[in-house]
Amino acid sequence: MADLLARDGLHFSHARRLWRALHRELVNDFAEGKLPADFLPPLVRWLREHARGSDTHAGYSLDVPTLAAEIPSADGLTSKHLLRLADGQEVETVLMSYPGRYTACVSTQAGCAMGCVFCATGQMGFARHLRPGEIVAQVLHLQRVLRAARSPGLRNLVLMGMGEPLHNYDHVMTALEIITEQRGLNIGPGRISISTVGVVPGILRLAEERRPYNLAVSLHGASEEERSALVPASRRWPLADLIEACRHYAELTGRRIFFEWTLVAGVNDSPDTARRLAALLRGVDAHINLIPLNPTGGFGGSPTEESAVDAFQLALQEAGYPCTVRQRRGIDVAAGCGQLRADKAKRTLTPAAL
Numbered sequence: 001m002a003d004l005l006a007r008d009g010l011h012f013s014h015a016r017r018l019w020r021a022l023h024r025e026l027v028n029d030f031a032e033g034k035l036p037a038d039f040l041p042p043l044v045r046w047l048r049e050h051a052r053g054s055d056t057h058a059g060y061s062l063d064v065p066t067l068a069a070e071i072p073s074a075d076g077l078t079s080k081h082l083l084r085l086a087d088g089q090e091v092e093t094v095l096m097s098y099p100g101r102y103t104a105c106v107s108t109q110a111g112c113a114m115g116c117v118f119c120a121t122g123q124m125g126f127a128r129h130l131r132p133g134e135i136v137a138q139v140l141h142l143q144r145v146l147r148a149a150r151s152p153g154l155r156n157l158v159l160m161g162m163g164e165p166l167h168n169y170d171h172v173m174t175a176l177e178i179i180t181e182q183r184g185l186n187i188g189p190g191r192i193s194i195s196t197v198g199v200v201p202g203i204l205r206l207a208e209e210r211r212p213y214n215l216a217v218s219l220h221g222a223s224e225e226e227r228s229a230l231v232p233a234s235r236r237w238p239l240a241d242l243i244e245a246c247r248h249y250a251e252l253t254g255r256r257i258f259f260e261w262t263l264v265a266g267v268n269d270s271p272d273t274a275r276r277l278a279a280l281l282r283g284v285d286a287h288i289n290l291i292p293l294n295p296t297g298g299f300g301g302s303p304t305e306e307s308a309v310d311a312f313q314l315a316l317q318e319a320g321y322p323c324t325v326r327q328r329r330g331i332d333v334a335a336g337c338g339q340l341r342a343d344k345a346k347r348t349l350t351p352a353a354l
């Protein structure tokens, strides 16, 4: 930002002030009369010329997404926000509240190319990568929501919304550098989780670059055949290569890896499968998260019964793996990624402007 403003003759202090306005004060209206009173004339003049629309050619945009829909869950703990970007693409952002903390789940692509069969986003296909600012804008939106409610700000961030983060590696890393900036949103890197379906080159890059974020890898199958049936991307990055990349990541970073496992009744939820999963991960510092399936219209599978979830968890724990069952959040607001956008036409929505 400083370089950009310097090109137009502005001083570093103007960039610093604009940065604080955007990322601390959460200013999203650059109309004259709405600007902070201490903005100096050169910055006001610059904004007068540049704040309308976007200049992606110059590498920035001051566009703010509009809120196309917001659905709170019946228990009030989760709310799903459908944000419309400048080109009309819509992405989902979810705010989850836990005792004493708030977590944001953001999207990194409009649609997704990975095609996981049980996922509403995978069923809709890929539209485009989100730019860094469009990823950051989702976090800023939720911070504004929390501030308006006089709630504490976001503490955790998960990249588990629409899209495969490691398929949009560079933009995601730039966004995270902005989100973790101490003079801005200041979300600690250790409180950020990147969830991947197993993009091996991206995992290797994360390791080589020693990125300080948590890594969650979606497995869903303990053999190549089982996994490919649920995650077509597995044909491109086979399970053996994925586990090898995870070992390499763990060795280089010293970090524990979180493995995600969506439980589909009768497909991948037997204690025997759990034991094969434990054998596959032997030697990897792993924590396994079990996620009962979020049903979607385009997939015939059903969620595993609670007793079978318990048996699966027990088998993993007996094999020595810490294993938790993810609290199911926002089923009534279609909080599985892509579900709100896919269901939008069928629902009664609450349109609003940011």
Ligand code: SF4
Pocket: 112, 113, 114, 115, 116, 119, 120, 121, 122, 123, 161, 162, 163, 164, 196, 197, 337
């Ligand atoms: S689960 Fe994630 S990676 Fe798979 S299709 Fe859905 S958004 Fe893409």
